[in-house]
Amino acid sequence: MTRLVVKEIVAGFVAEITDFPVHNMDEQVAIDLRNAWTKYPVLRFRNVPIGDAEQIAITKALGPIFLTTNVQHGKREDSPEIFVIANKKNPDGTPAGDLGDGEVQWHTDHWWIKQPPSAALLRALEVPPAGGNTYWANMYSAYAALPDSMKARLRGLYIHHQDVLDISGAPRRGKEMPASKDFAAWSGVDHPIVMRHPASGKPCLYLGAGRERQVIVGMRQDEASELLDQLWQCATSPDHVWHQEWRPGDMIIWDNRCLLHRRDQFDPRSVRLMHRTTAQGQRPVAAA
Known part of the structure; x- marks a missing residue:
C-alpha cells in the first residue's frame, strides 16, 4: 500500500511532499492527503510530475471543483477547471491570464461569497528570475497569539464583506456603485471574525480582504476601524507568515479557510505562468 511521505517545514503550518503517487492515487492516498492538508494548511509538491489532468484529479480528492467566476481573463474554454494566472499575452495582444505582474494584497479567495472555496492549488509552469x-x-497562530481579552471581545462579531468592489477597488462585473458611502449598506455577506475550521475543529481568524472597505456588524465605524486595524496587524505579522520562492513544476495546496495570502510584484519583462484549481467550501461558522 502506498503511503505519503510528508516532510514538515513549519510545525502545524507548512510541509512538503516529494514522492506522490500521482498516477496511482487510490482512496487511501486521498485520505492521507486530506489528513496531511488538515495538519499542514500549506502543502508543497516538489519534483512531482503533475500536469493539468493530475492537478484536477488532486483537487477533486479534496472536494468538488469550484469554478472561478467574476474574472475577465484566465478562463480556459477547453478546461474550465483550470484558471490561468499569467502576465503573458495572446497572439492578438489580449491577456492570456489574470492578475498581471503587480503586487496582490493580502486576501482570502472569494471572501465576499456565502461559501468561499476550501482549497486552492497553484502550479508553476514559468517563473520570473526574481519576484x-x-x-x-x-x-490559526494569529488567533492563538491574541490576548484572552481580545478573544472574548471577538466572540459573536461579524465582518460585513461588500461584494461591489474587488481587491483593487474596481467594480466587479455586473456591479454598479451604490449611492450610499456606508459600506454596511452595500450588498455583500457577513462572516464571523473567528470561525471554527470544519476539518481541524480549531478556531482561526477570518478577515477576508479589502480592509479599507470593511465594517463590523452592529459596531460604530470608529470603533470597528480601530479593532480591524489591530487584527490585520496581528494577522500579517512576520511571526505568522511563510513565503514560497517558486520553481518550475512546484505546486502548492493551501487551505483558503484558515490562511491569508499575497503576492510580490515582478519585472513585467519576465514571465510568470501559473495554473490554479479550486475546491468548493462551506459557509464559515462562528467558533463557540
Missing part, C-alpha cells in the same frame, strides 16, 4: 513570490499568513 512573484507568494506569502501565506497562518490564521
